[in-house]
Amino acid sequence: xxxxxxxxxxxxxxxxxxxxxxxxxxxxxxxxxxxxxxxxxxxxxxxxxxxxxxxxxxxxxxxxxxxxxxxxxxxxxxxxxxxxxxxxxxxxxxxxxxxxxxxxxxxxxxxxxxxxxxxxxxxxxxxxxxxxxxxxxxxxxxxxxxxxxxxxxxxxxxxxxxxxxxxxxxxxxxxxxxxxxxxxxxxxxxxxxxxxxxxxxxxxxxxxxxxxxxxxxxxxxxxxxxxxx
Amino acid sequence: xxxxxxxxxxxxxxxxxxxxxxxxxxxxxxxxxxxxxxxxxxxxxxxxxxxxxxxxxxxxxxxxxxxxxxxxxxxxxxxxxxxxxxxxxxxxxxxxxxxxxxxxxxxxxxxxxxxxxxxxxxxxxxxxxxxxxxxxxxxxxxxxxxxxxxxxxxxxxxxxxxxxxxxxxxxxxxxxxxxxxxxxxxxxxxxxxxxxxxxxxxxxxxxxxxxxxxxxxxxxxxxxxxxxxxxxxxxxxxxxxxxxxxxxxxxxxxxxxxxxxxxxxxxxxxxxxxxxxxxxxxxxxxxxxxxxxxxxxxxxxxxxxxxxxxxxxxxxxxxxxxxxxxxxxxxxxxxxxxxxxxxxxxxxxxxxxxxxxxxxxxxxxxxxxxxxxxxxxxxxxxxxxxxxxxxxxxxxxxxxxxxxxxxxxxxxxxxxxxxxxxxxxxxxxxxxxxxxxxxxxxxxxxxxxxxxx
Numbered sequence: 001x002x003x004x005x006x007x008x009x010x011x012x013x014x015x016x017x018x019x020x021x022x023x024x025x026x027x028x029x030x031x032x033x034x035x036x037x038x039x040x041x042x043x044x045x046x047x048x049x050x051x052x053x054x055x056x057x058x059x060x061x062x063x064x065x066x067x068x069x070x071x072x073x074x075x076x077x078x079x080x081x082x083x084x085x086x087x088x089x090x091x092x093x094x095x096x097x098x099x100x101x102x103x104x105x106x107x108x109x110x111x112x113x114x115x116x117x118x119x120x121x122x123x124x125x126x127x128x129x130x131x132x133x134x135x136x137x138x139x140x141x142x143x144x145x146x147x148x149x150x151x152x153x154x155x156x157x158x159x160x161x162x163x164x165x166x167x168x169x170x171x172x173x174x175x176x177x178x179x180x181x182x183x184x185x186x187x188x189x190x191x192x193x194x195x196x197x198x199x200x201x202x203x204x205x206x207x208x209x210x211x212x213x214x215x216x217x218x219x220x221x222x223x224x225x226x227x228x229x
Numbered sequence: 230x231x232x233x234x235x236x237x238x239x240x241x242x243x244x245x246x247x248x249x250x251x252x253x254x255x256x257x258x259x260x261x262x263x264x265x266x267x268x269x270x271x272x273x274x275x276x277x278x279x280x281x282x283x284x285x286x287x288x289x290x291x292x293x294x295x296x297x298x299x300x301x302x303x304x305x306x307x308x309x310x311x312x313x314x315x316x317x318x319x320x321x322x323x324x325x326x327x328x329x330x331x332x333x334x335x336x337x338x339x340x341x342x343x344x345x346x347x348x349x350x351x352x353x354x355x356x357x358x359x360x361x362x363x364x365x366x367x368x369x370x371x372x373x374x375x376x377x378x379x380x381x382x383x384x385x386x387x388x389x390x391x392x393x394x395x396x397x398x399x400x401x402x403x404x405x406x407x408x409x410x411x412x413x414x415x416x417x418x419x420x421x422x423x424x425x426x427x428x429x430x431x432x433x434x435x436x437x438x439x440x441x442x443x444x445x446x447x448x449x450x451x452x453x454x455x456x457x458x459x460x461x462x463x464x465x466x467x468x469x470x471x472x473x474x475x476x477x478x479x480x481x482x483x484x485x486x487x488x489x490x491x492x493x494x495x496x497x498x499x500x501x502x503x504x505x506x507x508x509x510x511x512x513x514x515x516x517x518x519x520x521x522x523x524x525x526x527x528x529x530x531x532x533x534x535x536x537x538x539x540x541x542x543x544x545x546x547x548x549x550x551x552x553x554x555x556x557x558x559x560x561x562x563x564x565x566x567x568x569x570x571x572x573x574x575x576x577x578x579x580x581x582x583x584x585x586x587x588x589x590x591x592x593x594x595x596x597x598x599x600x601x602x603x604x605x606x607x608x609x610x611x612x613x614x615x616x617x618x619x620x621x622x623x624x625x626x627x628x629x630x631x632x633x634x635x636x637x638x639x640x641x642x643x644x645x646x647x648x649x650x651x652x653x654x655x656x657x658x659x660x661x662x663x664x665x666x667x668x669x670x671x672x673x674x675x676x677x678x679x680x681x682x
Contacts, residue, residue, distance in 0.1 A: 112594070
């Protein structure tokens with residue numbers, strides 16, 4: 001298994017001190033190389049779930065097993081390193097650093113993994129997403145579609161075992177939507193990377209063989225029970 | 230791509246703000262370097278390199294005033310010594326060289342009020358500072374102080390007055406603002422090349438000429454009283470001097486009788502009537518210098534002063550403190566610049582929250598983003614410091630010829646003070662200090678909030 005969520009509970013603390021349950025997941029699994037669309041309503045906890053899976057947030061209880069390791073049990077520094085090495089991220093708003101060229105943005109993704117920077121691999125990734133001729137271009141000089149392609153290349157830079165994509169086509173024009181979507185899916189397939197793509201657009205979700213509805217397996221009240229108990 | 234290059238990218242991203250903050254550091258460092266270069270020049274003027282003599286012999290009084298008046302020519306002389314005493318010094322086996330100086334007159338105020346020094350050609354045949362001999366400008370007609378009204382002038386005197394060999398000038402008596410002008414005209418026979426010493430702003434006349442100037446001769450009775458005071462119990466020398474005075478009295482009386490009012494004045498003035506202000510002395514050994522100095526202290530009305538010590542005291546007590554105050558002031562400017570770096574980086578943190586969130590999401594550790602912000606602050610401090618250091622020395626290179634020509638200070642534009650060696654470590658510490666709080670903000674950034682914000 002590439003990803004296992006086991007008995008995850010997560011709540012936020014509201015300004016008045018009350019606890020707001022967000023995640024209550026008994027079990028969720030993805031096999032290595034599997035691709036799934038995660039569908040859910042706005043405010044349903046999709047982004048929180050991705051943050052928990054990537055180790056940006058720690059669940060209040062439960063296990064998050066990625067590539068055989070429970071990252072929820074790791075110290076923050078180890079979690080950061082694990083995330084850099086094993087998990088790729090494609091954001092809805094691309095999140096490229098504006099002062100860095102396309103190539104530098106990809107290299108930046110490699111910088112924190114502790115494995116060093118592989119410039120030729122970064123270039124090959126950009127060539128793979130069709131940006132071989134735009135290595136030295138700053139994000140501000142690229143179209144939104146191109147920016148998202150850079151972010152896909154960056155997410156693959158450390159040869160992750162799991163790619164998390166948060167509404168990657170939401171800000172892209174319809175012409176580029178399929179291109180980006182196929183690019184992500186194809187690249188993951190080529191590198192046997194597990195893909196979990198969060199989306200609220202059914203036309204995007206429908207391109208996946210596996211479609212998971214968050215509401216089907218996330219029962220925040222479980223977290224509430226935990227809190228009450 | 231290391232943390233430093235990421236920090237450098239960030240500096241470049243906010244190019245204008247970064248340049249302005251680095252410039253504020255650069256200006257502070259530039260001022261500090263300029264102060265240091267000028268201080269170095271002042272130091273070199275006021276330290277032992279200024280003069281190649283072991284002792285200055287003059288009338289008893291303030292050691293400092295004797296050195297300031299005879300070496301630096303920025304104070305009036307204390308009192309005079311009999312010229313006959315010079316021979317006594319020359320006869321002393323411990324003394325290798327004794328060069329007489331008579332000063333107290335100046336060029337006219339409109340000619341710069343430069344000090345006049347009566348001396349002999351021997352003055353120019355000795356080193357002016359250890360290892361350095363006088364050189365003269367190669368101008369037609371250049372010669373030594375041979376004629377009675379010949380004058381050798383320093384480089385700054387020549388520069389400011391545009392005087393060349395063959396030009397003539399007159400001088401004023403007593404003090405720079407005196408209205409008593411001597412009638413005699415002096416002719417420039419040599420222009421000295423720049424030495425970076427007070428010689429550059431001095432005018433040298435033939436010692437003998439100084440005695441013949443109007444108003445320089447004192448009444449015989451007054452000279453007699455001074456000689457008696459000076460020689461005290463040294464009857465042999467006193468009697469010899471008094472005999473000369475007696476002969477002069479007779480000569481003048483005879484002149485009055487035959488109606489020759491010039492008889493006994495001017496060129497035939499006996500040595501007993503002549504005075505000098507100071508004597509530059511080179512002893513055969515440093516031991517001789519110390520022995521001679523202490524002997525003089527106990528037995529004579531003259532005093533021998535080591536030219537270095539009073540100046541060192543002056544440097545330590547006054548000039549050194551002023552330099553330190555100036556350096557402290559520029560240090561404050563650098564600290565203020567550091568605060569501006571802090572404000573600049575700290576203000577940018579809210580804009581960069583997302584960037585930091587992205588880096589953290591990509592796997593950057595808290596310590597990494599902390600280091601990036603700290604490195605950024607260090608880049609601004611060190612970069613600004615380096616820019617300021619180059620600007621300071623560049624300014625010194627550009628303006629040293631002008632400053633040297635106008636003030637006589639020989640600036641060494643690449644003079645590196647010990648202060649400069651600690652400058653960059655201090656800047657690095659300043660960078661760490663002012664970058665700490667913004668770096669801490671980066672360290673504490675909540676990644677989920679930063680990405681969603």
